[in-house]
Amino acid sequence: MKEFFHVETIEGVLAHAASFSAVGTETVALAECLGRVLAEDAYSDVDIPDFSRSTMDGFAVKASSTFGASEANPAYLNVRGQVKMGVRPDFSIGPGEAARIATGGMLPEGADSVIMIEHTDLLDDTTIEAYRSVAPGQHVIEKGEDIRHAEPALASGTRIRPQEAGLLAACGRTAVTVFRRPMVGIISTGDEVVPVDQVPGEGQVRDINTQSLSGQVMAAGGVPVVFGIVRDNRDDLMKKCRGALETTDMVMISGGSSVGARDFTVEVLDTLPDTGILVHGISISPGKPTILARSGGKAFWGLPGHAVSAMVVFAAVVRPFLDRLCGLTQTVRQFPVKAVLSRNLASAQGRVDYVRVRLDRDEAGGPVMAEPILGKSGLINTMVKADGLIAIGIDTEGLDQGAAVEVMPL
Template sequence: MKEFFNVETIEAVLAQVADFPVVDTEEIPLAECLGRVLAEEIASDVDIPDFNRSTMDGFAVRASSTFGASEANPAYLAVKGQISMGVRPDMTIGPGEVARIATGGMLPEGADSVIMVEHTDILDDTTIEAYRSVAPGQNTIEKGEDILKSEPALPRGRRIRPQEAGLIAACGRTMVTVFRRPMVGIISTGDEVVPVTQAPGQGQIRDINSHSLSGQVLEAGGVPVTFGIVKDSRDDLMERCQRALQTTDMVLISGGSSVGARDFTVEVLDALPDTGILVHGISISPGKPTILARSGHKPFWGLPGHAVSAMVVFAVVVRPFLDRLCGLSQATKKFPVQAVLNRNLASAQGRVDYVRVRLFESDGTVMADPILGKSGLIHTMVKADGLIAIGMNTEGLYQGSVVEVIPL
């Protein structure tokens, strides 16, 4: 077992993400796939679109018939007919000819562009004048321009948003293979922690972490499974951990990760079968006494008991491990937003400080306002829009510095 405060860097901890396997897969209906992670590559069974189509209401035309057209010198074009929606046109457009077409209509043979109806005047049922020229391909989408048949349309490991769901539908899929949602066990510890339904007495506090961590797990695509509050009892904690490991893919314990006579997390983890502690101490503030263990093939975390510390550690360190379990690829990584710090901010060297910030706009610039407060004050997270990191070899940041904000 590693000694406490054999502190690892955040980078060293995150380097272990790939050592854990992803969860298994399942096939679900397209209608239920939103928010899930693709476990297969999606390809289309047809070209999308499967024909040359108009993107405007107007007239299908050969572009060359409009060259040189202007308001002073319009092109006079013969209307050959009207194209019905959803059917293949039975006409061919020759030089000097057009056909009425609606948005989404199929271009007839001979037409390579569409004149917008706004750029024409209808002289009679058989003649229009066009006072704008168009280029070949203008106001049209070519066959296969969106997706080519049998070519990869979506890669494995992408989270399905509404736009991905639409593309899957366009590819003709009604069932989709996705990764199962990881089950994440959550255990709160401490004699001082009481249920939300109970009024806390002297020296007691309601169980915040079960609910805040559950919310973070849900946001990340996991399924939180709460195992209640465990008092400071080694045997009770051992039983609860064993139960959580039997039914979940990752376990989070909040509290009991620091040095203390009644902190049994390290002792229990060291005693669990096929379990080894990988990290006990991370160079992060808040959250230095965080534990990462491996039980079989499952990650097992000992998080600080303070609500802010637990949430920050989850956002920075635990979330990438949960993303791995979910099957997310690195290509889906979210990037921070940039803002300008509105005041000086001091920091201690030797650790990465994560500071809560509120974002606001001033004269068109996004500003970051630090929210300072102790790691037990949950209201500081409520006020925060994100976190900024101050590097471990930095003594602080100056007002006016451009910072990267990790959204919360």
């Protein structure tokens, strides 16, 4: 077990993610796969497309028949017929010939390109003049150009967005094997915490973290399982933690991670069987007193009680562990927003400071400005006002006004 409150870097914490395994799999209907993560490579049962097809309305031709064509010197082509949609043409195209074709139509045998209808004139029922040349393959999708039969169309570990769902449909998949959604237990602790439907008394606060953390879990593809509020009682917390570990894939406790006489999280973790604390303290602000433990192969988090601290820690540190449980390996690249800092920002060396910012652009069309929203970590309204977070590096004393920054969207 690590020494109590031995502060670890963010990189050191994230290195533990690889030691946790993805959850099990299940088969779902194609219509229900959106947002899920593929647990198998997906193949197509046919080439996509299964025939060479036009991407334009126009005339299917041999490209060589149009070489040198211009408005001053058009190429004259004999129209063999018209391609019907959904039907293989019963004629072929030779030199100096063309066939009417609509977008998506199958190219006749002998044709290798399509000239747009805008670049032709109809002289009579059987003759057109073409005043633009086309290259072989122009305005055409070749057979198998999108996806080849028997080659992986999508890799295991890919999150299914609408475009991936469309590709699975093109592959003829009516059902897919996906990782099940990880169940994430959420426990709030503290004598001062009361349910949302209760008016707080003096010294009390409503349970914000259950709602905000549940939302972050759902946005990441997990299923929040709420275990309610536990008072500052060791036995009650032990019972709740045991129940959460038995029924979920990862557990988060908010509150009880800092140094205090009534904080029982560490004591409970020391008592639970097959449990060891991996990290107690991260070089991050807000959120330094975060705990990470492994209990029976499951990640167990002790998050700060302050709402903003808990949300920042989830976004910066917990989310990659949940991605791992979800089975993600082929992640969609999320590019941060590039912006310019609107004012000087001080920072202490030895930690990564996450600062909430609002994004704005001046009316003159200048760069996107990142305006810091300053406030203590317990002020939930600062997260509502924020569009994202910027990170001030561990060896940086601050950032100057006008500095280029990258904003992690919220």
